[in-house]
Amino acid sequence: MEEASSSSSKRSLVDDTSNPKRSRGLGLVTPNACTECRKKRAKCDGKNPCGRCASQRGIKCIYEVPVRQSKENMRHEIEQLRKHQLQTDRILAALSARGRADVVLDQLRRGESLDYISDSIEKTIQNNAPMDANITTYERMSDQDAIKSALNPAQTTIAAPLMTLSLNDAFEAGLNSRFSGSGLGQSRSQTGDMQSWQTSATPDSTTSTQMPWTSGSSSFDLGPRAEMPGFKFPAIGTLNDQITTHSEVNSAVNEARSVGQGTILGTDFPMEGQSFQRAGHIRSWTNVTDDAAFVEHLLALYFCWEYPTFASLSKEHFLQDFRTGMPRFCSSLLVNSILSLGCRFSTQARARVNPEQSQTAGDHFFAEATRLLNMQEDRHVMTTVQALGLMSIREASCGRTSESVFLAGQAIRIAIEMGLHTEAVQSLDGEVSLEEKAVRAATFWGAFSLDQAWSLSIGRLPRFSRDTNLVAKPDIIDHVERSSWIPYTDDGAGAPLERNCIQPSNVRSVFATFCELSETVHQHLYTFYSPGNNVNSKELLDIYTKYLSWYDEIPSALRLGQNFTPAVLFAHMYYHFAILLLFRPFIKLKFTESSVSPNEVCNQAADAISALLNSYSRLYTLRRTPSFVPYFVLTSSITHLVTLGNDGTDPEKFLQTLTDLKDMKGCHGFATRAYNIIRFLIHHWNVPIDVSAIDDTEIETDIVPVSGSSENPDDPVKVKLNDQTAVDVQNLCRPSPTSANLFCPNMQVTDWSTGIGPVQREDENPLFWPFPMQGKPMFGMGIMLATAGFAVLGSIS
Structure with missing residues (x-):
């Protein structure tokens, strides 16, 4: 009996392995059977209609959506709905645009699918539109309406007060080209008022993502911003109002966090919740925290809200080395500098040294960056120049303007000493790679732009000569331009805001255009502050x-x-x-x-x-x-x-x-x-x-x-x-x-001494400084005088 049973068991095992159809693996199970098959307790193949219902007359094959779905199914369904909404909006926009409506109508009449029509519109845009036409798309028309309302104050401003210039003035000022044949000149109304720059320079209307702006006056509404009828502000970045339960909020937060960091930092960047076994290199970049998720969160905040205007680093190259642990375009000093700046955009307690004081945000990372900076024997390193610029921006945010100006000055000086303002042909390691050239250019232009901004703000000559030829700006790379941007923030748990619209970052175009503006500022400063040059109206x-x-x-x-x-x-x-x-x-x-x-x-x-x-x-x-x-x-x-x-x-x-x-x-x-x-x-x-x-x-x-x-x-x-x-x-x-008191309007007589007699009062500055508007040493008075090793002349026995 035992041998027969064993033989039968072996035979059954052989049959199962030799005939896979007898084994019901997970892949052969239909996750959702139709209602008829459920009633008969029969196997359903999942087709619509299924094979069993199709073989019977008078039977309707109906699938009911299960009450409980897996998160994966819900995510897939949401993505499909988003895709369908995006396709619908794109087609509606094309139908309302000139030049595309007839083509789209013909496609609809021929019964073409939405996927095919939407893809053909996208291909047409990519083939015909210039590279700089990376503009915003919307998932819902309500998003477009809300954002249009939010942008209305800025949109109704005028580009420049040309209404004060007569045509003769414009000719004398060298502006005559702007009134002949250009879109800007054509946009002037009969009354001579300047229409909004955004309206006068609108791209071709065939672009499906174009916003239909209308020109307005130069006035704008400064009333309470939360009282706009029909819209809720902020216009983008709010979680879905229909989410009510705690579990739904957590689910939405987790989903938004994944989307947010994936969008800002790249999809291959480790997400929150991953341990250092997957991202162990982060430990080597900062000793302040071993929380990889928090580091990623702060990086995303910086790249979302501050980058790239004064940025002296290349995001793509930095993140690549940050992920791999390579020190070529990343360093502990640079990472801690970024994190100290990212903390300014976080309300989390761990972003502050004192959780109750917002002004301590990032102080721990900044102290670590300062320690690392002071340990360096040679600061002629690109990542050090980049870190100095970021530390300067952070101190400017805190209001420590003297520290900020000093750090910005160090950045531009070292950049010049390293020759970053010139085209690099060879280095000690041989020919300079394209990657290094791109990072060198970004490093210099970031330091240059920051120096111009501070020089403009405090009124002085910049720390760079007037007529030197500068290195070319970083190239405009299309796939970098098209990378998406969404608002990212935290709610105490590190969650970003929901994606209401998809904006191409245009990060390289923004940086290049901002650097061009900085060049004009550079000329402005030399016109104002060059010795021997008296400014005239021309x-x-x-x-x-x-x-x-x-x-x-x-x-x-x-x-x-x-x-x-x-x-x-x-x-x-x-x-x-x-x-x-x-x-x-x-x-x-x-x-x-x-x-x-x-x-x-x-x-x-x-x-x-x-x-x-x-x-x-x-x-x-x-x-x-x-x-x-x-x-x-x-x-x-x-x-x-x-x-x-x-x-x-x-x-x-x-x-x-x-x-x-x-x-x-x-x-x-x-x-x-x-x-x-x-x-x-x-x-x-x-x-x-x-x-x-x-x-x-x-x-x-x-x-x-x-x-x-x-x-x-x-x-x-x-x-x-x-x-x-x-x-x-x-x-x-x-x-x-x-402090150098760069923004100090409250100067009094006791702040300096213009006479040659003895010091009369205890609070009078004992330094002889005959020119009050000239910079003076950082020097304390009162009880700090003795601490510094000084005493008022005549008080020594």
Whole structure:
């Protein structure tokens, strides 16, 4: 019996292995049977109709969607729905565009599938459109409407105040080419007003992703941004309102996190939740944390919100070496610098040294970067130049302008000493590779642009000669241009925001165009600050012409109607910021041979900055803005305040800028400093305006006593508004002994000594410094005088 049973068992085993059809593997099981087969408990082949139902008459083969689906099935279904929606929107856009409607209608009448029609439209666009036509597509028409509403303030601004120029003025200023045959000249209305630049330079209407902008006036709405009827702000980046349960929120967060990091950092980048066994190289890049997910999160925040305008690194080359652990285009110093900057865009407690104080965000990574920098014996390394630039940007965000200017100066000096501004042919290792050439170019132009920005902001000659030929800018690579951008942030758990629209990053075009603007700024600075050169009206208008030409020649993909990434909005703000500083010294003057009004140009530039910031707030909120934005807002606020003080106009624009600075204070420490500068100027200029409505206990003010009673001069005395402690506005924004006081309007007689007699008062600066507007040493007074090893002359026994 046992032998028979064993023989039968073996025979059964042989039969099973020799005849696979008798074995029901997982791949042969139909996951969802039709209702008829379920009733009969029969095997269903999953076809529609299935074989069993097809063989019987009068039987309908119906498949019911199972109540419970796997996450994989749901993801697949969502992707299919997104694809179908994108195809539908693309076809509808083509039907409404000139030149494509007839072709698409013929395809629909012939019964072509949506896939085929959508692919043919995409191929036509790729074959016919220029490379710079990488513009935004939308998954839902509601997204397009909401974004159009959010961009309306910026879209209705004018590109430049040409309405103040007569045709004769334009000819004299070298602008005559802009009125003959160009799209910009043709866009001038009969009244002479300038239509929006975005409208006048719209690409061919056959482009299916084009937004149908209409021109508007130069006025814009600065009212409460959350009260726009029919739209919810921020316009993009909000999680689905239909998600209600905690599990659904977690699922949406996880899905968004995967999409977000995959989009910003690349799909082959390790996602959150992976251990160092899969990404062990990260441990070698930073000693501050061993949390790979957190490092990836901070990297994504930086590349989402700050990169690439002042970036001195090439993202693609950096990430490649970061992943593989190679030190060629990546280093621990560079990684820690990026992470310290990325922390400024995070509200997570671990992004701060003190979880309760936003101003400590990234201090631990910055301290590690500083330690690594000080350990270097030779700083002539590209990654060191890149790190210095990023550390400078981070310090600018924090409001430590002296440190920022110093680090930026170190970056450009070392870049020049390394010869990064020249074309490299050979290195010590032989011929320079194309990769190294690209990174060298990015490193130099990032350092160059940052130096121009600081020189423009504080009023000085740049640290680079005037007429030297510069290395070519990094090449525009199409697949890099087409890489997607979406808003990425955290909600305390590291989740990015939902993808409401897909924006091509156009990252190389943004960087190249921004560098071209920096070259014009470079010429602007030499016109203003070269010794022996007295600025005249012709030179001023020549520089103005160059700014206008830059704006006119900007690629179509970077127009606000087509692209609205933070980097694009930032570049537009920087353009108006440069024009404002070009004319601001002359607001009390007029030109004798031109009708251009410097005061009017400044007001329009300030309006444009405010409008762009309004749109930025509606799109993304002001919680995450590039580091130099508070400096732009400070400059526009001063202009609005001057207009308010002289003309007594509606204070709404001015008050809105103060509110904007308040909104940015959690991300940028300089926003608080800028807010206090404005408050001091209101008092100093005696402008009749009440700001008590926007002052609250959340705003802190940095008051440094004249006597220097603070034990640590780097930690100003903190008081809160509306507290029992009265704020002495006269002591706001006083000089600090540890700062070059680049943004310090509150200079008093005791800050310097112009006489030759003895020191009269204890708080008087004992240094002999006859030129108050000249830079002076970082020097403490009061109790810090003895600590530094000094005493007032005549006090020694």
